[in-house]
Amino acid sequence: MTTVLDGKKTADALMTDLKNTVTTLKAQGVTPALAVILVGDDPASAIYVRNKHRRAESLGIRSLQIQLPKTTTQAELLGRIADLNADSAIDGILVQLPLPAGIDEQAVIQSISPEKDVDGFHPINVGRLWTNLPGVVASTPYGIMALLAYYQIDVSGMNAVIVGRSNIVGRPMAALLLNHDATVTMTHSRTKALAEKTRAADLLVVATGRPEMITADMVKPGAIVIDVGMDRNAAGKLVGDVDYAGVAPVAGAITPVPGGVGPMTIASLMIQTVAIAKRRVHEQQ
Numbered sequence: 001m002t003t004v005l006d007g008k009k010t011a012d013a014l015m016t017d018l019k020n021t022v023t024t025l026k027a028q029g030v031t032p033a034l035a036v037i038l039v040g041d042d043p044a045s046a047i048y049v050r051n052k053h054r055r056a057e058s059l060g061i062r063s064l065q066i067q068l069p070k071t072t073t074q075a076e077l078l079g080r081i082a083d084l085n086a087d088s089a090i091d092g093i094l095v096q097l098p099l100p101a102g103i104d105e106q107a108v109i110q111s112i113s114p115e116k117d118v119d120g121f122h123p124i125n126v127g128r129l130w131t132n133l134p135g136v137v138a139s140t141p142y143g144i145m146a147l148l149a150y151y152q153i154d155v156s157g158m159n160a161v162i163v164g165r166s167n168i169v170g171r172p173m174a175a176l177l178l179n180h181d182a183t184v185t186m187t188h189s190r191t192k193a194l195a196e197k198t199r200a201a202d203l204l205v206v207a208t209g210r211p212e213m214i215t216a217d218m219v220k221p222g223a224i225v226i227d228v229g230m231d232r233n234a235a236g237k238l239v240g241d242v243d244y245a246g247v248a249p250v251a252g253a254i255t256p257v258p259g260g261v262g263p264m265t266i267a268s269l270m271i272q273t274v275a276i277a278k279r280r281v282h283e284q285q
């Protein structure tokens with residue numbers, strides 16, 4: 001029997017606990033606050049930002065949505081970030097990616113105070129992660145680790161294969177799995193004989209943006225398959241990077257799309273926003 005790793009259910013369970021933490025913090029005079037900046041009108045980004053806002057509100061986290069026109073200059077964006085960095089009532093700052101052409105993504109990321117970088121994309125936080133030091137971790141890989149933990153899957157000693165090497169998913173996923181004692185293989189668009197690599201995986205994490213590219217013949221029977229993809233197939237339907245219908249019967253466990261990694265990403269963002277806010281309790285006293 002294949003286990004469906006239910007990210008929606010797991011996120012809901014984690015959020016019930018987090019809500020209590022938020023209530024306690026508020027009683028201590030600290031309302032966790034998350035600022036999400038969206039530049040432009042990319043429809044997918046708008047959906048993710050709305051999902052974040054809803055989840056924050058339902059937890060009692062203050063959620064600022066800052067919508068800027070796609071004509072916003074880099075200097076204007078950096079100015080907004082500087083204001084949020086200086087605002088002691090703001091805990092987390094997230095700039096939704098991708099940014100419109102003409103804005104230097106790294107300049108923007110590096111302008112966010114590392115303490116408020118709730119995405120964990122600042123090089124300081126990336127360095128902490130790869131050094132196995134505490135810090136904010138990118139929410140998608142953090143959420144995947146939380147999902148595995150919820151299902152009591154211990155990755156120690158596993159052959160973990162990651163397909164995709166982006167800064168927001170593949171690379172931080174590799175660091176986290178290594179920190180948890182998996183043996184990690186990174187693959188990407190230049191990898192030769194990809195199927196040979198993926199078939200060796202006890203744990204396969206896929207983040208390519210290529211609809212349903214991972215087929216049953218690429219998966220070891222019984223493997224744990226984590227599908228990060230949020231893609232549209234030819235018919236315009238939301239699918240993952242894994243051919244779910246073909247792979248699910250082969251896999252030991254698999255995440256669905258939607259309802260897998262996506263809700264865990266949002267839950268992780270909330271968990272880390274609250275963790276940052278907790279520090280304010282001590283600063284106040």
Ligand SMILES: NC(=O)C1=CN([C@@H]2O[C@H](COP(=O)(O)OP(=O)(O)OC[C@H]3O[C@@H](n4cnc5c(N)ncnc54)[C@H](OP(=O)(O)O)[C@@H]3O)[C@@H](O)[C@H]2O)C=CC1
Nearest residue numbers: 164165166169188189190207208209228229230261262265
């Ligand atoms: N559910 C969630 O919470 C999230 C979902 N996503 C989704 O995950 C997917 C990936 O996102 P992201 O990491 O930002 O994507 P990027 O486009 O930044 O990176 C894609 C990676 O996949 C690799 N790749 C592309 N095609 C192939 C191929 N045919 N074989 C092997 N590797 C390949 C690329 O290789 P190379 O480096 O060589 O170009 C690259 O490293 C998207 O569908 C995105 O929407 C993303 C973030 C969060």
Ligand SMILES: Nc1nc(=O)c2c([nH]1)NC[C@@H]1CN(c3ccc(C(=O)N[C@@H](CCC(=O)O)C(=O)O)cc3)C=[N+]21
Nearest residue numbers: 047048051095096097098119230258259260262263265
């Ligand atoms: N600075 C930044 N940080 C991010 O974390 C970030 C980003 N930029 N840019 C884009 C990606 C993508 N991402 C998702 C978040 C939620 C869902 C999500 O809620 N998914 C739901 C439903 C999605 C739907 O219905 O379309 C699900 O999978 O069930 C998906 C994808 C965060 N990202």
Ligand SMILES: [Mg+2]
Nearest residue numbers: 098099100105
């Ligand atoms: Mg860009």
